Amino acid sequence: MAHKTTCISYGRSLRRFPHWSDGKLTQTINQNGLNSGRATFKALIGFGLLCVCAVQLPGWADSRAIQSIDSIRDTVAEFLQASIPVSTTSTSQTHTDSTVSVGKLDPRLTLDRCQIPLKAFLPAGSRLYGKTTVGVRCGGHKPWTVYVPANIVSLGKYLIAKRSLQRGQILHLEDVEYAQQDTSILPRNHTTEADDVVGMELKHQLSPGRTVTANMLTRPDTIKKGQQVTIYSRSGGLLVSSVGIAMANGAEGARVKVKNPSSRRIIEGIVRADGNVDTGR
Known part of the structure; x- marks a missing residue:
């Protein structure tokens, strides 16, 4: 079985023991056998010399596998x-x-x-x-x-104000532009789609380069308080229209109250994109 022997000498110089120098020490141990070798080992200790031999056999080394x-x-x-x-x-x-x-x-x-x-x-x-x-x-x-x-x-594109924008201004495509930045430091409600911005109304003023966020925008009023509108309702499968007066401002999709001037009835409906009101009934 193959093995590796490593010897390290400790103690005083061998010059004081000329009869053990030039390899004679090893020869003496080999010739005298184990018992004599033990005696010689003891003698070496007494003289302050020590030869430590480490024999490394296969499997003796630490074979633990480590995750890199x-x-x-x-x-x-x-x-x-x-x-x-x-x-x-x-x-x-x-x-x-x-x-x-x-x-x-x-x-x-x-x-x-x-x-x-x-x-x-x-x-x-x-x-x-x-x-x-x-x-x-x-x-x-x-x-x-x-x-x-x-x-x-993560570098992502988002919308910023291209120029100074005023409160109440309706945004157009030329009012905004794209910028790029690490999205982790952007406001969570930053806007990324021009379609979500164009046609919206600003709640407050924006300076050039300012990030356009969703909470800065609102849908503009489609109808105004006191405005005459057409009220659409359904009856027996028929679409019936009548004239009404809006009692409050309302954006598309908002629910508003409308007064019928003829019957003086007040009904509620949803504002349509064309500026009229649909009661849904």
Whole structure:
């Protein structure tokens, strides 16, 4: 059986023992046999000399298999790349490009090599944007779990004011433009579609470059209080129309009260896009 012997000498210089120098010490031990070798070993201790021989046999070394740090980090990167939602829109102008950076782990970390594929998961409270944490779990014979820091930078397009815009102004396409930024630091209700902005009314003034958010917008009033409107109702399968007076302002889709000047009845209906009211009955 193959083995490796390593000898280290300790003690005073062999120059004081010339009869044991130049390999004669080893020769003496080999010739005198085990018992003589023991006596010689004791003599060496007495003289302050010691030769330590370490014999390394197959299987004696630590054979524990360690999970590599790179494999854990690769599992996190693959998980995040597959989990980050991809923005798809009709205009294809809000496409999001995401970059994943996996944090470092302590190089002294020693985890048993997993016998089955590692599984990554998103712990409670973690998110798929900005600075986050991903768990990596080994469910094998010797299970373990480790948590890895990561950072997700998602560059997405959003709408900003192209020029100074006034309160009450109805937005047109030329009033806004697209900008690009890390979406993790944008307001949650930022707008990404021009169709959701054009035709809306601003609730307050916007300076150039300001992000256009959904809570800044409202539908403009389609009818005004006191305006004469046509009231549409259904009776026995027939569509009946009558004249009414709006009792409040109302945007498309809003419910408003309308007074019939002839009967003086007050009914409620939904404002239509054409500025009339449908009672739905």
